[in-house]
Amino acid sequence: MTTPRDVTMTSPRDVTMTTQRDVTMTTPREVTMTTPRDVTMTTPRDVTSYSTLQYLKFGRTGRSVSRSKDQTKTVNVLRTCQLEAAIYVTLEFLTAAIHTKCYKKASFSSIQGVWACDQCAKNNMPLRYNPYFPDQIDSDKFYDDEGAYDNTVIQKVCQVLENCKTYTVRDLNILITEQQNINDNNNVPPKQGKQGLSQFSTYFLNIDGNKTNFEHLNIELKRTLNKFSVIGLAETNIDPELQNLYTIEGYNGFYQSTADGKHKGTGVALYVSEQFNAEILDEPSLCSNDIESIFLKLSQPSSSETLTIGVIYRPPSGDASVFLEKFSQICALLPESGVRILGDFNIDFLQMNNNTNVASQFEDLILSYGFSPAISIATHQRINCRPTCIDNILTNDIDKVTHSGTISDSIGDHMPIFEFSNIFFEKPVKEKHVKYYDYSNRNLQSFAQKLCTDLAGHQISNNFSCFVEIFNKALDDTCKLETPKVTKRTKIANPWITDSIISAVDRKHELKNDWIKSIRKDTPAGNPTLRKLFTDYRSVLNLVIKNAKNTFNCETILENKHDRKKTWKIINDLRGKTKANIKPSFVIDNVKITNRRVISNEFNKYFNSIASKLNESLSDSSIRNSRLPSFLDFLAPANDKSMYLEDCSPDEVISIISDLDNNKASDIP
Numbered sequence: 001m002t003t004p005r006d007v008t009m010t011s012p013r014d015v016t017m018t019t020q021r022d023v024t025m026t027t028p029r030e031v032t033m034t035t036p037r038d039v040t041m042t043t044p045r046d047v048t049s050y051s052t053l054q055y056l057k058f059g060r061t062g063r064s065v066s067r068s069k070d071q072t073k074t075v076n077v078l079r080t081c082q083l084e085a086a087i088y089v090t091l092e093f094l095t096a097a098i099h100t101k102c103y104k105k106a107s108f109s110s111i112q113g114v115w116a117c118d119q120c121a122k123n124n125m126p127l128r129y130n131p132y133f134p135d136q137i138d139s140d141k142f143y144d145d146e147g148a149y150d151n152t153v154i155q156k157v158c159q160v161l162e163n164c165k166t167y168t169v170r171d172l173n174i175l176i177t178e179q180q181n182i183n184d185n186n187n188v189p190p191k192q193g194k195q196g197l198s199q200f201s202t203y204f205l206n207i208d209g210n211k212t213n214f215e216h217l218n219i220e221l222k223r224t225l226n227k228f229s230v231i232g233l234a235e236t237n238i239d240p241e242l243q244n245l246y247t248i249e250g251y252n253g254f255y256q257s258t259a260d261g262k263h264k265g266t267g268v269a270l271y272v273s274e275q276f277n278a279e280i281l282d283e284p285s286l287c288s289n290d291i292e293s294i295f296l297k298l299s300q301p302s303s304s305e306t307l308t309i310g311v312i313y314r315p316p317s318g319d320a321s322v323f324l325e326k327f328s329q330i331c332a333l334l335p336e337s338g339v340r341i342l343g344d345f346n347i348d349f350l351q352m353n354n355n356t357n358v359a360s361q362f363e364d365l366i367l368s369y370g371f372s373p374a375i376s377i378a379t380h381q382r383i384n385c386r387p388t389c390i391d392n393i394l395t396n397d398i399d400k401v402t403h404s405g406t407i408s409d410s411i412g413d414h415m416p417i418f419e420f421s422n423i424f425f426e427k428p429v430k431e432k433h434v435k436y437y438d439y440s441n442r443n444l445q446s447f448a449q450k451l452c453t454d455l456a457g458h459q460i461s462n463n464f465s466c467f468v469e470i471f472n473k474a475l476d477d478t479c480k481l482e483t484p485k486v487t488k489r490t491k492i493a494n495p496w497i498t499d500s501i502i503s504a505v506d507r508k509h510e511l512k513n514d515w516i517k518s519i520r521k522d523t524p525a526g527n528p529t530l531r532k533l534f535t536d537y538r539s540v541l542n543l544v545i546k547n548a549k550n551t552f553n554c555e556t557i558l559e560n561k562h563d564r565k566k567t568w569k570i571i572n573d574l575r576g577k578t579k580a581n582i583k584p585s586f587v588i589d590n591v592k593i594t595n596r597r598v599i600s601n602e603f604n605k606y607f608n609s610i611a612s613k614l615n616e617s618l619s620d621s622s623i624r625n626s627r628l629p630s631f632l633d634f635l636a637p638a639n640d641k642s643m644y645l646e647d648c649s650p651d652e653v654i655s656i657i658s659d660l661d662n663n664k665a666s667d668i669p
Helices: 100-106 118-123 151-163 169-186 210-223 240-245 320-333 349-354 357-368 441-456 464-479 499-517 528-559 564-574 596-608 610-617 621-625 650-658
Strands: 007-011 014-017 031-035 038-041 052-054 074-079 087-089 108-111 114-117 165-167 197-206 230-234 251-255 268-273 277-281 292-300 303-313 339-344 391-395 401-407 417-426 432-437 480-488 586-588 591-593
Touching (some): 210 230, 210 528, 251 292, 268 292, 268 303, 349 357, 591 596
Parallel strands (some): 165 401
Antiparallel strands (some): 007 014, 031 038, 108 114, 292 303, 401 417, 432 480, 586 591
C-alpha cells in the first residue's frame, strides 16, 4: 500500500499534509459502518498510519443513506489510539466516525446532524441552521408528516437558509446595485414613471447602548448604498423621552420603555422610513424583565398591502419559560402574513439540533405559527468563543425573501443582520419648492421705495382693497421673478460624516480582519502587533469622530451667532428638544398630510360639522321633539350660605389710606 507524500506527523492526532494525493490500496478492504459510533474493520488491529476507506454518508438520525458509486468518496483514516484500533474518519471536513471504545475519550458531539470532534467543530465547521436540508430532516418533526408543509415552501425555506451568508459592506453594495438595476428594468410599472419603486428591506442590530455606539451606527448606515425600510435596535438603554437625541435622517423613531431598575441591557426601538405610515400596536408591545418588544403596522397610500414589523429582545437573565409563553401570545396576535420579527432572542439557532429544552420549544413555537428564520449563520462572535446565531429575522412570508445575511463590518460582538423581500413600495417623492419671488435685501429696498412713491399721491379712504392693489403691484414690479425657480431642498444627513471618516472606518475594519485572521490554536490572542495596531487605530478614530461632530456643531453655532432664533434651534436640537413640523403624522383617507394649511382646514371642517352631523343623527321624531338639556342642568347646586366679595374701588382704597395714622408704623402697637 502506497502512502501520501510529504506527510509530517507531530503527534497521533496532529497531521499536517503539505500535498494531498490519492491513496491507493494494493488489496481491497471491506468496511461496514452501521452508525457513526460503530465502525467495524476487517483489517488487522495494527493498521498502518494511513489507509483508504470508502464510506456511506449517514443522515441526521444515523440511518444509512445509500449513495451511487460516483457519490462515494475516498477519505483518509488516521490511527489515534495505540491500544485500540480507534480511527477518525473525516467526511467532508468534519463528519467523522470513531471506534466505540474511544468515543468518550474523543469528545464527539452531534452538531447540525453530523458527528464531529470538539476541535473540528470549533475550528473548521461552517455552522448553519437548516432543519429542512434533505440530509438533516428529522422524521420526528411535524413538518416531515405528510401534508403538513408544502414541498415548495420547504424548498424555498431551505434555499433562503442555504443562501444566507456574511457580506462585507463592499460586497453588500455590489448586491444592492445589482438588485436596483434588476428592479428598475423589470419591476417598475409604466405609470410610476421616474419615481419608480423601492424594495422593502429590514436591518437589525444589537447596538449595546445608544450613548456609545449610535454615531458609529450612523456611519455604518452611510457606508451602505441602500436605505433600509426599517431599522431595528436592541439594548438601546434609552427611554422614549430621550429618543430625540438619537435621530436617523429620513426615519421616524419609535422607542419602547426600558425595564424597571435596569440601566444596561434593556430597550428596543424601531426606525421606519418616512415613506410609510406607522401605527404602534399596543397589545403585542411589552416591557418586562423576561421580554421586551415593540410592534408597528406599516402602510402606504399607494399600496393596499400592510406589513407588521416588530422587535423582540429576550434578556438572558429572564425566565425562559415566561418568554416562551409571552412569545406565543404575541404570535397569536399577529396576522398570518406580512410579518417581520427582528430580534435578539438569546437562543442559539445553531444548537437547535441538540434538543435542549428552551431551544427545542422555541423552534416548535416558530414553526407552529408559520414563521421561518431568514438568518442561518452565526450573528454573535467573540474572540476564542464559539459563534452563535442568537439574532434573527422571523417572517411568515419566507417565499418573498430574496436575500439575507450578516454584515461582517460590525460595531461590537453582534453583527448587523438584514433581509431583502420581493415587496415594493413607491419611492418617497422629494418635495419640490417653487420660488416665485426673490426677497433679497436689494429687492426689498426697491420695493420700499416704490411703495412710498406710489402711496404719496394716494388719498386715505375706507376702501382697503385699493391699498392692497397698490401693495401687490409694487411687490410684483420689484421682487417677482420672470421665471419661477423649482428647487429641491435636500438636507444633508449628518454632514460631519465626511468621506475621510468613512475611509478611516474602512481601514479600521481591515485592521480588525487582519488581526482576527492571525488567531490560531497556538496563538489564541492573535498577533500582538496586529492587535495593538487595531486597538490604537480604533481609539484614535473614536476621538476623531467625536471631535468632528463637536467641531461641526460649534461652527454652526458661530455662523448663526447673530440670529438668536437659529442659535436656540441648534441648541435645542443638540438637547433633543426638536419640534418636528408634524408629529405624529396626520393621515387623512390613508394619505399622509404634511401641509399645515390642509391640516388646519380639515380640523375646521371637522369641528364645524359636529352640530350638523348631530342633528342629522337625530332623525327619530321622538328624539327630535324631546327636551334637550339646558346648561343649567350641568351647573352645581347653589349654596345660600356662600360669601361674596365685591371688587374694591379706587375711592375705597384712597379712603382707607387716608385714615391711617402717619405718626405710627404698622408694626408698632
